[in-house]
Amino acid sequence: MRLLSLCSLFALAQCAIVGIDLGHQFTKAIMVAPGIAFDVIFTDEGKRKDASTLYIKPSVEGLDLKDAERLYGAQIGSLCTRFPASCASNLKALLGKDVSDDAVRHYIKHHPGVQVVGDADRNNSVMLQLGTAPQSYSFSVEELMGMSLNNLKLRVLKALDSHPQARSVADDVAVSVPPYADQVTRLAYLDALQLGEYSTILGLVDEGVAAALAYVSGRKFTPEEYDEKKSYHVIYDVGAGSTTATLFSYTPYKNKTVGVEIESFGFDASFGGELLTHNVYDILYPKFLSQFGLDDSTVLPPKLIARLIETSEKAKTVLSANSDTRVSLESFYNDKDFKAAITRQEFEDYSSDAAERAIKPIIDALNQATSEKVSISSIDSVILNGGSTRTPFIQKQLVALLGGDEKISKVVNTDEACALGTTIRAYQLKMTSGTPDIILKDRIFSNFEISINNSDQLQLVFAKGSESGNKTEIVLGGLNDEINVSLYENSALFQTYSLPNVTKKADSLKCSSKDISVVGVFEIDQNKIFSLSEVTLRCPKKKDSSALSSTTNSEKSNSTKVDDLKELPVHDDSFLNFTKPKPRTQVNVPVSDSHYANLRPLNSTEKKAISVSLRKLRAKDEEKIALQERKNELESLCYGLRSFVEDNYDDLMAETGEDDLETAKSLVSEIIEWLEYESDEATFEDIEFKKVILVGKKEALSRVHKMVEANLSLPELKKMYDEGQSVSSQVEKYLQEYNTQLADIKKQYHDGGFDYQAEDDKVLTKIYGLKSKKAMALGGHFDDFQKALETLRKIVNLSSKKFQALAKEELFEASEGVTSLIYKMMDDVVSLQKKHEERLEYLMTKLDKLKKRQAQKEFRLKKKEEAASKAANSTAGESQNGTPLELKDQKLNGTTPDSADEQSSAEPESTPKATDVDHDEL
Ligand SMILES: *[C@@H]1O[C@H](CO)[C@@H](O)[C@H](O)[C@H]1NC(C)=O
Ligand SMILES: *[C@@H]1O[C@H](CO)[C@@H](O)[C@H](O)[C@H]1NC(C)=O
Ligand SMILES: *[C@@H]1O[C@H](CO)[C@@H](O)[C@H](O)[C@H]1NC(C)=O
Ligand SMILES: *[C@@H]1O[C@H](CO)[C@@H](O)[C@H](O)[C@H]1NC(C)=O
Ligand SMILES: *[C@@H]1O[C@H](CO)[C@@H](O)[C@H](O)[C@H]1NC(C)=O
Ligand SMILES: *[C@@H]1O[C@H](CO)[C@@H](O)[C@H](O)[C@H]1NC(C)=O
Ligand SMILES: *[C@@H]1O[C@H](CO)[C@@H](O)[C@H](O)[C@H]1NC(C)=O
Numbered sequence: 001m002r003l004l005s006l007c008s009l010f011a012l013a014q015c016a017i018v019g020i021d022l023g024h025q026f027t028k029a030i031m032v033a034p035g036i037a038f039d040v041i042f043t044d045e046g047k048r049k050d051a052s053t054l055y056i057k058p059s060v061e062g063l064d065l066k067d068a069e070r071l072y073g074a075q076i077g078s079l080c081t082r083f084p085a086s087c088a089s090n091l092k093a094l095l096g097k098d099v100s101d102d103a104v105r106h107y108i109k110h111h112p113g114v115q116v117v118g119d120a121d122r123n124n125s126v127m128l129q130l131g132t133a134p135q136s137y138s139f140s141v142e143e144l145m146g147m148s149l150n151n152l153k154l155r156v157l158k159a160l161d162s163h164p165q166a167r168s169v170a171d172d173v174a175v176s177v178p179p180y181a182d183q184v185t186r187l188a189y190l191d192a193l194q195l196g197e198y199s200t201i202l203g204l205v206d207e208g209v210a211a212a213l214a215y216v217s218g219r220k221f222t223p224e225e226y227d228e229k230k231s232y233h234v235i236y237d238v239g240a241g242s243t244t245a246t247l248f249s250y251t252p253y254k255n256k257t258v259g260v261e262i263e264s265f266g267f268d269a270s271f272g273g274e275l276l277t278h279n280v281y282d283i284l285y286p287k288f289l290s291q292f293g294l295d296d297s298t299v300l301p302p303k304l305i306a307r308l309i310e311t312s313e314k315a316k317t318v319l320s321a322n323s324d325t326r327v328s329l330e331s332f333y334n335d336k337d338f339k340a341a342i343t344r345q346e347f348e349d350y351s352s353d354a355a356e357r358a359i360k361p362i363i364d365a366l367n368q369a370t371s372e373k374v375s376i377s378s379i380d381s382v383i384l385n386g387g388s389t390r391t392p393f394i395q396k397q398l399v400a401l402l403g404g405d406e407k408i409s410k411v412v413n414t415d416e417a418c419a420l421g422t423t424i425r426a427y428q429l430k431m432t433s434g435t436p437d438i439i440l441k442d443r444i445f446s447n448f449e450i451s452i453n454n455s456d457q458l459q460l461v462f463a464k465g466s467e468s469g470n471k472t473e474i475v476l477g478g479l480n481d482e483i484n485v486s487l488y489e490n491s492a493l494f495q496t497y498s499l500p501n502v503t504k505k506a507d508s509l510k511c512s513s514k515d516i517s518v519v520g521v522f523e524i525d526q527n528k529i530f531s532l533s534e535v536t537l538r539c540p541k542k543k544d545s546s547a548l549s550s551t552t553n554s555e556k557s558n559s560t561k562v563d564d565l566k567e568l569p570v571h572d573d574s575f576l577n578f579t580k581p582k583p584r585t586q587v588n589v590p591v592s593d594s595h596y597a598n599l600r601p602l603n604s605t606e607k608k609a610i611s612v613s614l615r616k617l618r619a620k621d622e623e624k625i626a627l628q629e630r631k632n633e634l635e636s637l638c639y640g641l642r643s644f645v646e647d648n649y650d651d652l653m654a655e656t657g658e659d660d661l662e663t664a665k666s667l668v669s670e671i672i673e674w675l676e677y678e679s680d681e682a683t684f685e686d687i688e689f690k691k692v693i694l695v696g697k698k699e700a701l702s703r704v705h706k707m708v709e710a711n712l713s714l715p716e717l718k719k720m721y722d723e724g725q726s727v728s729s730q731v732e733k734y735l736q737e738y739n740t741q742l743a744d745i746k747k748q749y750h751d752g753g754f755d756y757q758a759e760d761d762k763v764l765t766k767i768y769g770l771k772s773k774k775a776m777a778l779g780g781h782f783d784d785f786q787k788a789l790e791t792l793r794k795i796v797n798l799s800s801k802k803f804q805a806l807a808k809e810e811l812f813e814a815s816e817g818v819t820s821l822i823y824k825m826m827d828d829v830v831s832l833q834k835k836h837e838e839r840l841e842y843l844m845t846k847l848d849k850l851k852k853r854q855a856q857k858e859f860r861l862k863k864k865e866e867a868a869s870k871a872a873n874s875t876a877g878e879s880q881n882g883t884p885l886e887l888k889d890q891k892l893n894g895t896t897p898d899s900a901d902e903q904s905s906a907e908p909e910s911t912p913k914a915t916d917v918d919h920d921e922l
Contacts, residue, residue, distance in 0.1 A: 015169035017202070017430055018156055019423025020149070021176045021210070021416075024092045024241030024272065026387075027052045027073070028419040029152055032427055035165035038420060041155050045074045049415060053089035054148055055079050056130045058137040065137045065613060067620050072151045081310060084113030084302045086130050090274075091148075092178075093241055094141045095192070096185030098124040098599055106270060110278060110309070113302030121606075125599050142188055142602060143610050146195025149175075150614065153197060173198040174426030176418050179206040179244055179265045179445065183494050186529050187601040195610055202429040204527040208246025208265055209442055210421030211235040211385045215412050216250050216260050216438055217424055226252045231380045232263070233409075234362055236398070237418075238388040240273045245361035247369055247379070261441040263371060264465075266364025271357045273316075273388035279351050280312040280319070280342065284327065287340040292333055304332065319344045320391045348393060358397045370443060370465040376402060381409040385417050429526065442468045448530040449488040450522070452476050458488060462524045469526045471533070476518040479506055485520060485532055486597075497532050497594040505589055511539035518589075535589040630687045635675055637694045642668045644701065651708045652701060664697050703816075712811040714803055718796045724789045724818050731782065731829055738836050745843050754850050756843075763842040767835050781825040788817035 016033035018041075026049040029041040043050045050073030057069040071079065080087040090107065097104050099118040104126055108116050117138055118124030127138040156170040173196075177189055186204055193201050212235055228251060235246040247263040285308070289298060300308070311327050318325040324343040332338035362382070366374050382402060388394060399405050413420070428436055443465055449458040462470060476483060481503050486496040499518075506513050521534040602610070645652065645664050652661055671690055679686075749756035792814045795803065 014167050016160055017172040017426050018170050019174050019419055019426045021419035021422055023052055024090050024239055028416055030419045030423040031156055032423055033166035035163050041159055043074055050074055054144055055086055057086050058131045060135055060137050068617055081306045084306050085132055088128050088144045091141055091145050094126045096188040097126050099126055112305040123599050142191040145192035149196025171199040172202055172430055174202045174205050174422050176207045176210050176422045177204045179208055180267045183489050184599045186527055191602045202426045205422045205425045207418050208235045208244055209262055211417045212248045212260055213424045214417040214421035215383055216258055221252050226254050226256055228253055232374050232378055233380055234382045235385055236382050237386040238272055238394055239386040243268045243271045243361050245365040247365040257437050257439055259439045262443050264365050264368035266361035268357050268361055277313045277316050280316045281309055283342055283346055283350055284340055288338055315342055319347050355397050358394055359401045381407050383409045383412055385412055385414050389414055444468050444524055444528050446489045451486045453484055461522050468524055468528050471523045474520050476520045479513050479516045487530055493597045495594055495596050497591055499535055499589050502589055505587055506537050508587055509539055509584055515540050532591050535591050536586050538586040631675055634687055634691050638668045638672050641698050648705050652704055655704045655708055707812040710812055721792045721796050759846050763839050767838055781828050785821040785825045788821055792818050
C-alpha cells in the first residue's frame with residue numbers, strides 16, 4: 001500500500017505534519033509523525049470531525065478586549081441557538097471577502113443575529129462583532145479562524161503526548177482551500193494559519209487535488225495495471241456550502257510510480273447541502289406563518305430563525321431516506337408549538353433549479369479540460385466526496401447525467417478524503433528528497449497578467465492551465481525614475497508594486513544608463529499565489545565575450561525568460577568576492593513596497609497585534625483551566641472529608657464530641673456552596689486558603705481516628721519501645737561498620753602511599769554534590785527518633801499507677817512519635833546505605849587501579865635498569881642485539897600509565913584507558 005511506503009520515508013522527520021480540511025460546516029484534521037501513520041485528530045468528545053464553529057463571549061473594557069470565554073465546535077452545544085450573536089460559524093464563506101460581497105449578504109441572511117462589520121482600515125474586509133453590546137468586540141475573519149486553527153493545534157499536541165516516538169511539535173501544516181479561491185482569499189488563509197501559530201506553512205492544497213491524491217494513494221494497483229495508460233476521473237465534491245468538480249487523470253507508469261495530473265475544475269460557490277437545508281426552511285416558513293395567522297412582513301427574532309434552521313437541517317436528513325417527515329417545535333411562538341409536515345416531493349419540486357446547479361460543475365470541468373477534449377463517455381469514474389453527495393437528491397442528478405450508476409465511485413471516505421489528501425500533499429512538500437511514488441502535476445486555473453506603469457496593456461505571465469510552481473523573468477523596460485508593476489488575476493487588478501529610486505541604484509553599474517534594462521522575476525508558487533519576487537537592473541550582455549567566458553557570466557541568463565525555478569541565475573554579491581570594487585553588470589532593487597487594489601491581507605503590524613492578543617487570551621484560558629483543576633481538587637477534598645466523617649462518625653464521636661464533627665460537616669457544605677455559587681472570581685490564593693483549612697481539619701480528625709484505633713496498653717507500648725530500641729542499635733551498628741570499612745580502606749591507601757583524602761573528596765562530591773561535608777549525617781531523623789524513643793522509655797518505665805494516670809492523648813503522642821519517625825529514618829538508612837556502598841566501591845576500584853599502575857611503573861623501571869645494566873655488560877663484553885627490541889615490546893604492551901594518570905584525575909571511571917587496563921587484566 002502506498003501510504004505505508006510514505007510512512008517509512010517519514011521516519012526521517014521528527015515532528016508532526018498536520019493536514020487540515022477546513023470545511024464550511026465541519027473541520028477535520030489528520031497528522032503524520034514518527035510512529036503515527038495518518039491519524040485522525042479526535043475532538044475532546046472523541047469525534048472524528050468538529051463543527052467549524054466558534055463561540056465567543058468577550059469581556060471588554062473601553063475599546064480593549066480584556067478576556068473572552070471561548071468554546072469550539074462540539075463544546076458549544078446549544079449555545080449558538082441560544083446566543084446567535086456570540087457565534088461564528090461557516091467562516092470559510094467570509095474569508096477574503098468585503099462586506100458588499102454577495103457571499104457575505106447570503107451569509108448575513110442565513111446567520112441571523114450575527115453582526116457583520118467592515119474593517120475600515122482594510123477596505124471593508126469582513127469582521128464579526130461578537131457578543132452583546134456593550135460586551136461585544138469585532139474580530140477579523142482571519143483572527144477567528146486563527147483561533148480555531150490554534151485550538152486544533154493544541155489538540156494535535158495533546159494527541160502527540162501519548163506517542164513517545166514523536167516530539168510534541170506541530171508546526172508543519174497544510175490546509176485545503178477551494179480551487180476557486182482568489183489571491184486575496186489564499187493570502188487570508190496564510191494569515192489565519194500564521195495566527196494559529198503554525199510556523200511552517202507547507203502549502204494550500206486545492207480540495208480537489210487533495211481528494212484525488214487520497215483516491216490514488218488508496219487505490220491498489222496490480223502489477224499488470226502499471227501499463228502507462230492514462231485514465232480520467234472526476235472528484236465530485238458537494239459540501240455544505242459549495243460544490244466543485246475536479247477533473248484529473250492518473251497514469252500508472254511501468255516503474256511503479258503514478259502520475260496524477262489535474263486537468264480542470266468547475267464549481268458553484270454557493271450550492272451545497274446548506275442550500276438544500278434553506279430550501280426546506282423556505283418550505284416550512286410559510287407553513288409557520290399560516291399556522292399562526294401571520295403575514296409575510298413578520299420578522300422572526302434570530303433565536304427562532306436559528307431553531308427553525310436547525311429543524312430544517314434535521315428534516316432534510318430524514319427526507320434523504322423517507323418520503324415525508326413531520327416537524328414539531330415546542331413553545332415556538334407565543335408559547336405555542338409549531339407543527340408541520342413536509343414531503344420529499346415538495347422538497348424536490350422546490351429544489352428543481354438545484355438539480356441543474358448540482359451537476360453543472362461537472363459539465364464545466366469537462367468543457368475546460370486542459371490537455372485534451374474529455375467527454376462524459378471518456379471519464380472512467382466520478383468519485384463522490386463531501387457529505388452532501390450522500391443525499392439521494394444529488395445522486396439522482398448524477399445518475400441522470402452519467403446515464404447510469406456504473407461510473408459512480410464511492411471508494412473514498414467522503415468525510416475524510418480531503419483531510420487525508422491534504423496531509424499526503426503536506427508530506428510530499430515536506431520531504432523534498434527521495435523519489436515520490438505519486439507525482440503530482442497541479443495547474444493554475446486563472447490567467448495571471450501584469451501591466452507596467454499603469455498601462456492599459458496587460459501582459460500574460462502565467463496562463464490558465466499551466467503548471468503551478470514556476471518562475472519567469474520579464475523585461476519591464478528601460479531605466480526609469482519610478483516604475484510600478486501591477487498584478488492581475490483574470491484581468492482583475494489586485495496588487496501594485498512601486499519601485500522607487502531605481503535610477504540611483506543604477507550608479508553602481510558599469511554600463512551607461514540608457515543601456516540598462518529592468519528585469520522582473522515573477523513567481524506563481526505551490527499555493528498558486530502570484531507575485532513579483534525580484535527586480536534587477538542589468539547591463540546588456542557582450543555577445544562575443546559571453547560565449548567565450550567560462551565563468552559566472554555564462555551562467556547569467558542568455559535569454560530574458562528562464563522557465564525553471566532551479567535554473568534561475570544567482571544574483572548574489574558573493575559572486576564578485578574576488579573583484580569587489582569592480583563595477584557590476586547587474587544590481588537588485590528591493591520590491592518590498594506594494595499595495596493591494598481592493599482587499600489586502602493583514603499587514604505585519606496588525607498581525608503582531610492580533611498574535612499578542614491571542615496569546616493573552618490563551619494564557620487566560622490556561623489560567624482558567626488550572627483554576628478549575630484547583631477547584632475540582634478542593635471539591636474532592638470536601639467530599640473526602642465528608643465521607644470520612646460519615647464513615648467514622650461513631651468512633652470520632654467518642655473522642656471529640658458532636659460539635660467538632662458538625663463543624664467539620666458545615667465547613668464542607670460551606671465550601672461546596674462557595675464553589676458552586678461564589679467562586680467565579682476566585683483566585684488561586686482564595687482556593688489555597690480554603691484548602692489549607694480543609695486539609696488541617698482532615699489531619700486533625702485523622703489523628704483522632706488513629707488514636708481511637710491505636711492499641712495504647714502498657715505491654716503494647718513496651719513492645720514498641722523494645723522494637724524501637726533494637727532498630728536504633730541496628731542503625732548504630734551499621735554506622736559503626738561503615739566507619740570500620742572506611743578506616744580499613746584508608747589504611748590500605750596509606751600503605752600503598754596513595755592519597756586517600758583526595759579520592760574520598762572526589763567520590764563524596766560525586767555522590768552528594770558540592771556540599772559533601774554533610775555526607776555521613778543521617779538526616780535529623782535519627783536524632784529525633786532517639787529522642788522520641790527516650791520519651792517512650794520514660795513512659796513505659798513508669799509505675800503502673802502513674803501510667804494509668806496519663807491521658808490517652810499523651811500516650812498516643814509518644815507512640816506516634818516513635819512509629820512515624822521509624823519510617824522516615826529507615827528511608828534515610830536505605831539511602832545512606834546505597835551511598836555508602838557506592839563510596840566503598842569507588843574507593844576499592846580506584847585502589848586497585850592505583851596499585852596496578854604502580855606495579856607497572858615498577859616493572860618498567862626494573863626492566864629499564866636491567867636493560868641498562870645489560871647494555872653496560874655488553875659494551876664490556878659480548879654484543880647483544882635483543883635489548884632495544886625488548887624495550888619496544890614493553891611499550892606496546894604497557895598502557896602508557898602517565899597519560900592515563902593525567903586524565904583520570906578529572907573523570908576516573910570514564911577514561912577509555914582505565915577500562916583498557918581492566919580488559920587487559922581479564
Ligand atoms: C498596517 O495597517 C495599519 C492600519 O490598519 C497602519 O496603521 C500600519 O501602519 C500598517 N503597518 C504597516 C507595517 O504597514
Ligand atoms: C517513473 O516514470 C515516470 C514517467 O516516465 C517519471 O516521470 C518518473 O520520474 C519515474 N520515476 C522513477 C522513480 O524513476
Ligand atoms: C513557466 O512559465 C513560463 C512563462 O509563462 C512558461 O513558458 C513555461 O512553460 C512554464 N513552465 C512550466 C513547467 O509550466
Ligand atoms: C527616493 O527618492 C525620493 C525622491 O525622489 C526621496 O524623497 C527619497 O528619500 C529617496 N529614497 C531613498 C531611500 O533614497
Ligand atoms: C543559453 O545558455 C545555455 C547554458 O547556460 C546554453 O546551453 C544555451 O545554448 C544558451 N542559449 C542561447 C540561445 O544562447
Ligand atoms: C567566493 O567565495 C566563496 C567562499 O566564500 C568561494 O567558494 C568562491 O569560489 C568565491 N568565488 C570566486 C569567484 O572566487
Ligand atoms: C652483568 O655483569 C655482572 C658482573 O659483571 C653480572 O653480575 C650480571 O649478572 C651481568 N648481567 C647480565 C644481565 O648479564
